[in-house]
Amino acid sequence: MLAIRATHLSKTYAGEGAPxxxxxxxxxxxxxxxxxxxxxxxxxxxxxLLHLLGGIDRPDGGRVEIFGDSLEDLSPRDRAxxxxxxxxxxxxxxxxxxxxxxxxxxxxxxxxxxxxxDDALARARELLARVGLADRGDHRPRALxxxxxxxxxxxxxxxxxxxxxxxxxxxxxLDADSAASVFELLETLHRxxxxxxxxxxxxxxxxxxxxxxxTMSQEGIRPAAGFSxxx
Amino acid sequence: MSFESFVALRYLAASxxxxxxxxxxxxxxxxxxxGVAALIISLALLSGFQDRIRAQMAERSAHLVxxxxxxxxxxxxxxxxxxxxxxxxxxxxxxxxxxxxxxxxASGRSTTPIRFRNMPRGSERTVxxxxxxxxARLSSSAAARVDAAxxxxxxxxxxxxxxxxxxxxxxxxxxxxxxVRRGSMLEKAADLEVSESIxxxxxxxxxxxxxxxxxLTDPGRAEIEARRIATALGSAYRVQTWRDLNAPxxxxxxxxxVVIFATVxxxxxxxxxxxxxxxxxxxxxxxxxxxxxxxxxxTPGALARIYLTLGAAIGGVGTAGGVAVGVxxxxxxxxxxxxxxxxxxxxxSHVPFxxxxxxxxxxxxxxxxxALAAAVLPARAAARLAPGEAVRLSR
Numbered sequence: 001m002l003a004i005r006a007t008h009l010s011k012t013y014a015g016e017g018a019p020x021x022x023x024x025x026x027x028x029x030x031x032x033x034x035x036x037x038x039x040x041x042x043x044x045x046x047x048x049l050l051h052l053l054g055g056i057d058r059p060d061g062g063r064v065e066i067f068g069d070s071l072e073d074l075s076p077r078d079r080a081x082x083x084x085x086x087x088x089x090x091x092x093x094x095x096x097x098x099x100x101x102x103x104x105x106x107x108x109x110x111x112x113x114x115x116x117x118d119d120a121l122a123r124a125r126e127l128l129a130r131v132g133l134a135d136r137g138d139h140r141p142r143a144l145x146x147x148x149x150x151x152x153x154x155x156x157x158x159x160x161x162x163x164x165x166x167x168x169x170x171x172x173x174l175d176a177d178s179a180a181s182v183f184e185l186l187e188t189l190h191r192x193x194x195x196x197x198x199x200x201x202x203x204x205x206x207x208x209x210x211x212x213x214x215t216m217s218q219e220g221i222r223p224a225a226g227f228s229x230x231x
Numbered sequence: 232m233s234f235e236s237f238v239a240l241r242y243l244a245a246s247x248x249x250x251x252x253x254x255x256x257x258x259x260x261x262x263x264x265x266g267v268a269a270l271i272i273s274l275a276l277l278s279g280f281q282d283r284i285r286a287q288m289a290e291r292s293a294h295l296v297x298x299x300x301x302x303x304x305x306x307x308x309x310x311x312x313x314x315x316x317x318x319x320x321x322x323x324x325x326x327x328x329x330x331x332x333x334x335x336x337a338s339g340r341s342t343t344p345i346r347f348r349n350m351p352r353g354s355e356r357t358v359x360x361x362x363x364x365x366x367a368r369l370s371s372s373a374a375a376r377v378d379a380a381x382x383x384x385x386x387x388x389x390x391x392x393x394x395x396x397x398x399x400x401x402x403x404x405x406x407x408x409x410x411v412r413r414g415s416m417l418e419k420a421a422d423l424e425v426s427e428s429i430x431x432x433x434x435x436x437x438x439x440x441x442x443x444x445x446x447l448t449d450p451g452r453a454e455i456e457a458r459r460i461a462t463a464l465g466s467a468y469r470v471q472t473w474r475d476l477n478a479p480x481x482x483x484x485x486x487x488x489v490v491i492f493a494t495v496x497x498x499x500x501x502x503x504x505x506x507x508x509x510x511x512x513x514x515x516x517x518x519x520x521x522x523x524x525x526x527x528x529x530t531p532g533a534l535a536r537i538y539l540t541l542g543a544a545i546g547g548v549g550t551a552g553g554v555a556v557g558v559x560x561x562x563x564x565x566x567x568x569x570x571x572x573x574x575x576x577x578x579x580s581h582v583p584f585x586x587x588x589x590x591x592x593x594x595x596x597x598x599x600x601x602a603l604a605a606a607v608l609p610a611r612a613a614a615r616l617a618p619g620e621a622v623r624l625s626r
Contacts, residue, residue, distance in 0.1 A: 057619030084528020095523045099245040111234040
């Protein structure tokens with residue numbers, strides 16, 4: 001069974017003037033347990049692809065299957081449960097909720113799942129310790145550095161123990177050192193938890209450290225030429 | 232605490248620190264509170280007057296009246312009297328003896344048609360030191376027509392006749408006016424009130440009555456006792472309560488309250504528009520967060536509930552504040568007689584305010600429900616948000 005199987009996806013946004021067609025017939029597959037990088041020029045639809053794979057956006061045409069379940073066949077409620085339990089999202093700009101402390105941010109997926117407040121916070125603290133922020137739990141996002149914010153965002157994405165992690169340029173907004181350490185954290189957690197990870201990045205150095213590289217262009221998405229995987 | 236309330240309450244708490252949101256939230260809460268307080272004070276003012284009118288109604292009217300279903304004489308007056316007297320909480324049972332005649336001053340000039348009836352026994356009085364003239368109470372309008380005042384003698388000519396050596400002549404009697412009543416706003420009262428014996432003489436009814444009337448210790452129980460006696464006496468009799476007798480006025484009082492409620496409640500509807508814009512602003516401000524929450528697994532319904540909770544919180548605080556201010560202000564206005572009235576015109580020296588808990592509950596329920604309804608529109612917008620777009624467009 002494939003971790004991701006997206007076939008003939010098309011997506012058009014209602015732009016300010018004319019509608020903007022992002023892609024018309026895009027297919028993408030990924031085996032379980034793979035750490036894949038997706039590269040490509042800006043505006044080609046990498047983020048849109050991640051949103052479709054993660055079920056927070058719907059394709060105009062085509063299907064997305066995550067571990068054999070077709071997102072198109074699920075009710076909005078079931079799709080929300082899949083996002084909560086099986087998919088983790090990390091965005092380029094951490095997108096932490098500014099009104100909540102780090103551990104409250106990490107506890108939100110648990111609360112959405114219906115866990116009691118104490119239980120949710122205890123699990124959040126555990127995960128924050130795992131990403132090296134045990135002493136930052138009661139800080140608001142504003143009081144954290146860029147690297148720390150992104151670590152909290154990673155902890156939040158992993159809160160429910162997802163089998164698929166979708167990361168949209170998580171290091172794009174960080175200095176080189178923070179970027180390297182955030183990438184290392186992602187890599188370690190990926191191995192540790194046996195997840196399937198899709199990482200959108202513009203950084204070729206980081207991409208070459210992944211199991212697979214895909215390049216995305218107007219023509220579609222395909223494995224990068226001349227890269228046969230790490231190791 | 233549910234995830235939705237957790238997020239909603241945190242948004243509300245955090246919004247205090249952002250000046251423009253705080254200002255709009257404050258206006259929303261204040262607007263609702265002002266509407267609720269205004270409605271409570273208006274209703275308390277109305278209730279204050281209406282309670283007095285109802286008390287007068289209960290005091291001046293007979294509480295239960297049993298009359299024949301057809302005709303103008305009771306078939307078995309004694310049975311009716313006994314049945315009424317046997318009811319629990321009955322103070323007095325009296326016959327009603329009424330008739331029509333002509334009233335003139337002692338000299339016989341300026342005659343005017345009148346209705347007369349027997350006065351309640353407890354209120355019969357005679358003028359001290361007066362030798363032969365039976366006493367009478369006169370309405371102010373009748374008194375004016377025959378130019379009589381307290382102490383004057385008046386002449387009454389009944390429509391009944393008695394036989395005399397020269398044929399039938401009208402029954403005629405001289406009465407001493409002991410009191411002149413102000414016109415009543417209640418049920419149409421008789422112009423002239425006389426003692427029972429005089430009334431019987433004038434109407435030529437030696438026994439029996441047109442109806443029997445009872446007064447109760449608790450006028451509030453009139454309906455219960457009316458049902459009881461109607462069952463006991465059967466369908467040959469008509470049983471009316473003091474509320475039935477004053478039905479047109481009672482209806483007018485209720486209508487007045489409904490109209491005031493509907494008019495002042497418009498303030499609450501205007502305040503609700505504030506809440507719509509307040510909650511809508513928070514939806515727009517938090518668009519990105521809503522996208523993020525969706526990516527974390529929140530359903531569209533959960534997003535909507537966050538904003539309904541916000542509406543409920545604003546509605547709850549505004550309503551509670553309004554109730555507190557309204558009830559307190561009404562109590563103070565009543566206690567310290569803040570609004571004086573010319574007592575020769577109104578019978579009252581100040582505007583009374585009476586807070587009825589049921590009305591306060593109704594106002595609170597209405598205001599809270601309106602606030603909640605105001606949040607529905609923005610909440611639905613939050614639920615329909617395209618989350619992908621929300622996360623993509625905001626950095």
